[in-house]
Amino acid sequence: MGILKRLFGTPATVQQLPAGTVTVDRQGQVVTSTVSSVIPVALLESVGRDVLELFREARAAQSPLAEVSLHFVSLRITARELRGGAIIFLFPQSATFTTQKTAHP
Numbered sequence: 001m002g003i004l005k006r007l008f009g010t011p012a013t014v015q016q017l018p019a020g021t022v023t024v025d026r027q028g029q030v031v032t033s034t035v036s037s038v039i040p041v042a043l044l045e046s047v048g049r050d051v052l053e054l055f056r057e058a059r060a061a062q063s064p065l066a067e068v069s070l071h072f073v074s075l076r077i078t079a080r081e082l083r084g085g086a087i088i089f090l091f092p093q094s095a096t097f098t099t100q101k102t103a104h105p
Contacts, residue, residue, distance in 0.1 A: 018043070078091070
C-alpha cells in the first residue's frame, strides 16, 4: 500500500496533511469531501482505492472488516465500508504534546 508515499512524498517534502472526510464509490471516485481543495482529488481517490482494496482483500481472506484504523505519527486514517464504497476520515495528529494541569489540595 503506497498511502504513505502519496501523502508524505519524499522525505525532504513538507506539505499540508489532509483533514476531513471523503466518501468514495466502488471504483474509488470521490463522491463527497470536506477535505480542503488544496489537497488534490487524485490523491484522495488514490487513498480511497487503497482503502477499498484493503476491504476487498479482507473479504477474500474470509475476514471481512467493517472498519479499519491506521495510526501514523502525523496522520490517523479511519475508514468504514459502505455497500461497496467507503467513508474515510482523515485526522492530522499534532506533534506537540500538552500537559494537563491538576490541582493539588
